[in-house]
Amino acid sequence: MATNIGMMDSAYFVGRNELLSWINDRLHLNLSRVEEAASGAVQCQMLDMTFPGVVPMHKVNFDAKNEYEMIQNYKVLQDVFNKLKITKPLEINRLVKGRPLDNLEFLQWLKRFCDSINGGIMNENYNPVDRRSRGGKERSVKGSSKISKSLQTNNNHPPPNSSSVGLSKALGPKPAKAVEVQALLKELADLKLSVDILEKERDFYFSKLRDVEILCQTPELDDVPIVGAVKKILYATDANESALEDAQEYLNQSRGVEAEDEGNGEQEEEEEKTQSLSCD
The missing domain is CATH 1.10.418.10 (Calponin-like domain)
Structure with missing residues (x-):
């Protein structure tokens, strides 16, 4: 899973x-x-x-x-x-x-x-x-009860005359509301711009990571310690913890193995030299 x-x-x-x-x-x-x-x-x-x-x-x-x-x-x-x-x-x-x-x-x-x-x-x-x-049915029932109460309230008051209705329509939205709407539209446009920038930035870094991944998948580089360390970071699955520590530990262990191999090689060369001198 x-x-x-x-x-x-x-x-x-x-x-x-x-x-x-x-x-x-x-x-x-x-x-x-x-x-x-x-x-x-x-x-x-x-x-x-x-x-x-x-x-x-x-x-x-x-x-x-x-x-x-x-x-x-x-x-x-x-x-x-x-x-x-x-x-x-x-x-x-x-x-x-x-x-x-x-x-x-x-x-x-x-x-x-x-x-x-x-x-x-x-x-x-x-x-x-x-x-x-x-x-949905539960919400519909609640909504219908609110509507019925609203209708009852309206029935208790006489309907407005035509002149008052026409006057309210003529007045239109209040200036304060119009200013608020304009401010919200500007904020919405700014947010959309920010989202576009973030998406472009995300795509940019994803493409970089993808290039690094492709490079690390080169068969000739499989045994290179730094490549193994980078793969540990790329393929880490825990979103809450950094994989850098594991990568550094892997790198240090790989370096230790290499140093040990080099030490063994030098020791073998010294032994060979010693043996050749004794034979002479």
Whole structure:
């Protein structure tokens, strides 16, 4: 069961369009951005599809908008991880922020994990809409009660006359609201620019790492200690700990073996010289 996947694994080269198609096809959703999965509900249902009956879907809130609601979904997901003995750490504080890169990487891992369980074959007997329906019915009932109360309140007051309606329409949005909207649009444009820069930077460093990996796979370099040390860093699977210490230890051990071999070679040469002198 692939719970830990190294950063150079092909899973982290899956594009967002492929991920969105994978989610939408299997769960009958219509996501257009990976950030829309930040609530954790999608991840819960993907595991429910992969391991039927393990996820208590009645506790999953697909309408979660606030962070505290999303955190509840991730608590459900963490419980499922514990049941399935999945050791991947859940960085909830980062995921609920809706940052594209964090959610993209988590969904890339999720796809690889689910594919490793069922070979990428979709569970034809699973009805994603039906599995969500219980929570949906509960929300519908709550919504209808709010609507009925609203209607009762409106019935207690006379309808506004046509002149007041026309006046309210003529006034339009308040200037303060218009300024706030402009500020939010500017902030959104800045965020999109930041995301584009981060994605380009990520792709740049991934390409560099890939070049290093290809170089390290050269057969003639297999026995070079520094190449082995670099491979230990490239293929490390623990995301929480640095592999630098292991690589340095490997390098030191390799150097020790080489030094020992050189010492033995020098000793053999001295013995040969001694023997030749004695014979003379």
